[in-house]
Amino acid sequence: MVLSRRMATALMLGTALAGRGALAQSDRQARTLVVAVSSDPVGLEPAANRAEPVGSEIILNIFDTLVAWTPPAFKALEGRLATSWSISPDGRDFTFVLRPNVTFHDGTKLDAEAVKFSLERTRELNSYMKASFGLIREITVLGPLELRISLSEPMPVFLSLLAQPQAGIVSPAAVRKLGDGFGAAPVGTGPFRFRSRAADTNIVLDANTEYFRGAPKLQRILYRVIPDASTRRLELENGGVDICQQNGQLTSLPVEDIKAFRANPAIEVIEVSSQIIRQLEFNNNNPDSPVHDIRVRRAIAHAIDYDGLINGVLGGTAERVYGPLTSNSWAFEPAMREMAPNYDPARARALLAEAGHAPGSLSFKLYSFQGSLWGSVATFIQANLAAIGIKATVEQTEFPALRALHVAGRFDIALDGRQPWYNDPDAHITIGYLSSLANTAMSFRMPPDAELDALILKAQTTVDFEQRRALYQQVQRELAARVPAAYLFSNKIIVFKRANVKGLVVNSAPPLSEYWSVWKEAR
């Protein structure tokens, strides 16, 4: 008894002291935004960034790019470090005029040389950007604030890539001074400057009061690394973190948690359409697989109750997707809404019979990622398939193992997803459907198709915007006829934030938030 009383006293004393500390801290806290992230960033170095979400978001808050997508629609680009730009009629030369009087966090001036230095550095060092930045033939400095980027062939998507974290403009002076250590103390022109990083614990950014768009309203951003989803939820409910981002990952928070948050007045749930696509993929490259027969693929696509999946299993946290592009893409073909297979089990059974498969004669392993929500999606589809007489066994596999199976083509049907890392239809179409890339991890497995490949490459390189849109619409119709997958849903980007956090702009593709405009109201 004595022991427990002592312990209780010690605990109470501790709490009281902590309470006093909390009062002293409250001023600091009011202007500090705490963001929960699920893992340590891989790096904060634009020249090494491989589109990993945590690092990419932090990079976009430390560095500026020449151009950026305009909120809230994110369908047009606006100037950031560039005030204006022009593109030559052949689509090869991009000329930029830079904003004057912009300084890096180390006090050095931004100029055309710095931009040239940064983009060339990414081209040299970042193997991830080899296919795109490798096309940069030459960067010519035309004046202190003017430069021209010349490509070896036309690439309309190039401007969009310049809005990516890999194209962040770094301080050449800092790179020369820090060498390999630049990633550990990155220096850009962005709204926040790097302060410190503790492994697996936090990353701290301080406001750049000299920022050219105006000083951020926040004093500090604190990224807290919290790997466990339920801990992130408790911390958000408790006020230990201000923002918790779903980052388009199904595994981040269970649907039940999202429902609980919606009912909590202290927390606001922001839901934004994304360009992420989740699908049931067919291995159409294996002639021995039953899914090589388009009738079987069609049957499976008609067997799935899309609305039931979205509203039931996913609790409305996703939207319908009709084909290889989401309906919010500028290149979306409206006719896809009618062309996409609808839920029609009778039709599915008829197609299977036509293909010569008696009910119960087909059985598949249905591969899926790990996590309870992926499990629920797989079970739902399993039931849908059972209803048309296909037996499916669900195999939930770790990401690396699933990728290995995928690349080797050792599957018939598998759940999979595509999250474009830049805002252009090219991000889904070229990597996904170019049959010459069919044996890579990213691509849908389809037989060689010279006609389709030619169309995709034409769409990729056509300079005129309207022509390009028409070409992508044609690609979508062509793909609908080939049924490379049953397109299941597009999950929304969901951001949970404390109700007193204001001014947040949620970017849709890629889903990386900028915190320049954010402030916290006194609680």
Next chain:
Amino acid sequence: MARYLAWRLAALLPVLALVLVIVFTLSRLIPGDPATTLLGPGATSAQIAALRAQLHLDEAPLLQFTAYLGGLAQGDLGRSLKSGAPVLEEILLRLPATLELSLLALLLALLAGIPIGVWSAVRANSGFDHAVRVVSLAGVSMPAFLFALLLQLVFGVWLGWLPVSGRASPFFLTEPVTGFAILDALLEGDGEAALDAFLHLLLPTTVLAAFLAATLGRFVRNAMLEVLGDDFVRTARAKGLREGAVVFRHALRNALLPALTIVGLKFAEMLGGAVLTETVFAWPGIGRYMFDAIRNRDYPVIQGTTLVFALIFLLTALLVDLLSAWLDPRLRRGMR
């Protein structure tokens, strides 16, 4: 004694070598490849092949292993495939957090487990004994993550007494010197930050200690009951010694010997539990680092962390043997 110690330390090497071979083989047998994982779903096969070459993953496994051993001989554990940072540096950065947590948990388990075990034995079959039996059964059988969540909910959210997760309040930005949070705060002369770090330790320590404390309590109780029935205890009582002296000076000393072995073994098991506890409490230790590495197929990190865990395990076993010898003169003879 010195010869015995040298011999035992030398015997560690073949064991560690065996551990290394097993881990090296196993990590390469798990399906999935680090380059694919690192590049994520957006990568083409050309990008993956380029990264594989950059990371030397395209070389023959035997060549990779000999290169790794060569580095190891010079104290180089390789570089993380994910971050590119030296593995040894990354481990040393995280080791204090794990040590802080596990040593405190050990202390807590000893402070709770031994008195409870003694008291249950002295008052065998009393209400206290029965209550302890139920609680320790719960302590042994409740999964750590559930217990952690329960504590977070009660003390973190409902009562608001203790922080839910983390190693320190993010608003205290102390510069790491030793890597031990409380010590660093005290070195900076910041009492508030030290208290804050201490409060952050309480919940994860409790979770980690619970299993050991419960096992230890049960074990000490049974050992004590056995010893209390021995002839020498009867003799001690017959001599007219006070009950306190009988229990603590005579019975407990003998009961603690087998308990020490259990503590040693369970401490190693507890380190395994640290992987989960560190993840749930966002604790930046090597358990979590290892867990992430396995998920990412970060081979050098998997190897490095396993090596460290194996080393801790083996050194703990050695320490237990030495302590047993110190406590029991009969064992000392065998060590000369």
